[in-house]
Amino acid sequence: MSALLRIALLSAWNRRLTLGLTVLAIALAVALLLGVERSRVAARTSFAQSVSGTDLILGARTSPVQLMLYSVFRIGGATHDIGWDSYEAIARHPDVAWSIPLALGDSHRGFPVVGTNAAYFEHFRYGRERKLALAQGRPFAGLFETVLGAEVARRLGYRLGDRITLSHGSGAPNLAEHDDKPFTVVGILAPTGTPVDHSLHVSLEAITAIHLDWQGGAPIPGVRIAAAHVEKFDLRPKTLTAALIGLKQRAAVFKVQRDINRYADEPLLAALPGVALDELWRVVALVEQVLLGISALVVAVGLAGLVAVILASLGERRRELAVLRSVGAGPRHILALLALEGGGVTLAGIGLGLVGLELLAWLAGPLLEARLGLTLALQGVTLAELQRLAAVAATGMAASLLPAALAYRRALGDGLTPRL
Amino acid sequence: MSAALAVRLTDLRFRWQAGAPCCLDIPSLAIAAGERVFIYGASGSGKSTLLGLLAGVHRPEAGYVEILGQDLGQLSGSGRDRFRVDHIGFIFQQFNLIPYLPVLDNVLLPCRFSRRRLAEARRDGKSEQAEARRLLEALGLEGQLLAQPAHRLSVGQQQRVAAARALIGRPELIIADEPTSALDADRQDDFLDLLLEECAAQASPLLFVSHDHRLASHFTRELSLAALNRASLP
Ligand SMILES: Nc1ncnc2c1ncn2[C@@H]1O[C@H](COP(=O)(O)OP(=O)(O)OP(=O)(O)O)[C@@H](O)[C@H]1O
Ligand SMILES: [Mg+2]
Numbered sequence: 001m002s003a004l005l006r007i008a009l010l011s012a013w014n015r016r017l018t019l020g021l022t023v024l025a026i027a028l029a030v031a032l033l034l035g036v037e038r039s040r041v042a043a044r045t046s047f048a049q050s051v052s053g054t055d056l057i058l059g060a061r062t063s064p065v066q067l068m069l070y071s072v073f074r075i076g077g078a079t080h081d082i083g084w085d086s087y088e089a090i091a092r093h094p095d096v097a098w099s100i101p102l103a104l105g106d107s108h109r110g111f112p113v114v115g116t117n118a119a120y121f122e123h124f125r126y127g128r129e130r131k132l133a134l135a136q137g138r139p140f141a142g143l144f145e146t147v148l149g150a151e152v153a154r155r156l157g158y159r160l161g162d163r164i165t166l167s168h169g170s171g172a173p174n175l176a177e178h179d180d181k182p183f184t185v186v187g188i189l190a191p192t193g194t195p196v197d198h199s200l201h202v203s204l205e206a207i208t209a210i211h212l213d214w215q216g217g218a219p220i221p222g223v224r225i226a227a228a229h230v231e232k233f234d235l236r237p238k239t240l241t242a243a244l245i246g247l248k249q250r251a252a253v254f255k256v257q258r259d260i261n262r263y264a265d266e267p268l269l270a271a272l273p274g275v276a277l278d279e280l281w282r283v284v285a286l287v288e289q290v291l292l293g294i295s296a297l298v299v300a301v302g303l304a305g306l307v308a309v310i311l312a313s314l315g316e317r318r319r320e321l322a323v324l325r326s327v328g329a330g331p332r333h334i335l336a337l338l339a340l341e342g343g344g345v346t347l348a349g350i351g352l353g354l355v356g357l358e359l360l361a362w363l364a365g366p367l368l369e370a371r372l373g374l375t376l377a378l379q380g381v382t383l384a385e386l387q388r389l390a391a392v393a394a395t396g397m398a399a400s401l402l403p404a405a406l407a408y409r410r411a412l413g414d415g416l417t418p419r420l
Numbered sequence: 421m422s423a424a425l426a427v428r429l430t431d432l433r434f435r436w437q438a439g440a441p442c443c444l445d446i447p448s449l450a451i452a453a454g455e456r457v458f459i460y461g462a463s464g465s466g467k468s469t470l471l472g473l474l475a476g477v478h479r480p481e482a483g484y485v486e487i488l489g490q491d492l493g494q495l496s497g498s499g500r501d502r503f504r505v506d507h508i509g510f511i512f513q514q515f516n517l518i519p520y521l522p523v524l525d526n527v528l529l530p531c532r533f534s535r536r537r538l539a540e541a542r543r544d545g546k547s548e549q550a551e552a553r554r555l556l557e558a559l560g561l562e563g564q565l566l567a568q569p570a571h572r573l574s575v576g577q578q579q580r581v582a583a584a585r586a587l588i589g590r591p592e593l594i595i596a597d598e599p600t601s602a603l604d605a606d607r608q609d610d611f612l613d614l615l616l617e618e619c620a621a622q623a624s625p626l627l628f629v630s631h632d633h634r635l636a637s638h639f640t641r642e643l644s645l646a647a648l649n650r651a652s653l654p
Contacts, residue, residue: 007521007525324533328502330533
């Protein structure tokens, strides 16, 4: 058998270029197949982690998915605010343990600004019951103080004591600037892998203060209220974008949700984050299916390439296989030879694909984590992946046996006469 | 008795394709064990085809082929492959070496697929590699050359490798299809000496096709294919 292995190796080495390209094609296909699935899982985990500690999301009446997207993930904007009085009434609900008010709508160089209060640092939970931690500094206390998410500080290179100005609205630069009221960085949060990393946090009063001389999204002409004078005004917030709510007992969640949705003074919505996420995934599922389908097709193309290469090489190897037969190699030898090659190429492709994927996760992982909050950590192969890889390997083996069968059905004399 | 015969043919007919004219039509041919037969005939007359039929490379359209007491018609394709490697040393006109395998590996191929040939090659207590080296050396191939892949060899060198491959493991019947066509006079003599010596040591019958009639004196019998073959070829 070792002699056969030697022949297989020497023969493969003799055709290393085509075989190498086939290995590469299979590697790319495998990397894509697993990569798509891993990013899908990573996206789901990262989304689920961001809302893990919240029982209900309170906001103006809209769709639960939309409410969750703008309040937790800061994707899109709120169409309506809710009244501060309504929020306070809900916060006093006997089943509510804590609540975090959120006032959104401003930004700093593309990063969203969150107006909130001390409850944010105390009650916000992400991942597995994890609390926010400050890497440096302290929570905001004064009016024009801000606490930065880890990514904001890292990407913009801010340090404690830096002074920054906020822009009205989110997104594009050259928005109207609140440049007359700069903020001082007093704290920087530790990384969480959630949208918190991409946010700047200020007090609710600060949000009111920078909008004192504004109306309808633009400064009121001729009215300038200097930063030093804002303290004279009533800075208590009048409206709010949303609030995150934690309950004393999870069991009460549907009761509280019903109470909020029936709130008489204002149309309110209480969304269950888990349900909203499921709804979101149902929407996204189609896209995921398409992606998965595409990657399956790519794998099929890779394997078809393998069969094509083996079949093409069969013409090339017609003589070689006939010579082996003429010196006594039986069907099982020829079969073993081709299966060895097909299996080797498939396994090499799978191995290379896995290594490539891990390498990519290692190289591009930090970037993805920073940009998208996706954690594509180096990971072992999961059972589901193993099943897919086994399917790829089995197909590759089967594909390589087809030429083996063909090789033996040819007449020996046919292969022994060189074709001119 | 057929057991004493190395080759027995009756009413053999062969054509290359259905509808093509008959290539071979041989009423009978018998070669006894220990005979050394020189076969000659015009180019394209069917000498290689006949040898291929005797070695089970081709299947006859009709007729009976018996080699060393074995009816080839009874064997399957892979059965004939196994029978050939176990019992016949065949030097193909086209050599049929595996181009990427080193010379030594090419010579050892029959030992890899036939236990019988391996056991015979090791008979004097040597390794099969030593036996391969002995044969190659007798044919003037040694040293660095043995590690070279076959496609780096000259045509004459390739022919000698093919000869060594046919002789290793002392097959009971040796069939050589123009084995000296690419050799110079000295090499031809070396080769013939070795071939006849090996056959004599084993009392193996030898079928030898050649255009070079001067070699005929080394053989016990001369066969003209034209006289044997009833099929008239253009
Ligand atoms: N692979 C093949 N397919 C079809 N016809 C073939 C094939 N090989 C040989 N023939 C035909 O069979 C006839 C005999 O060929 P063969 O090779 O046996 O001749 P030969 O006597 O060995 O000639 P040479 O002395 O040139 O080697 C030729 O006329 C040729 O046309
Ligand atoms: Mg010929």
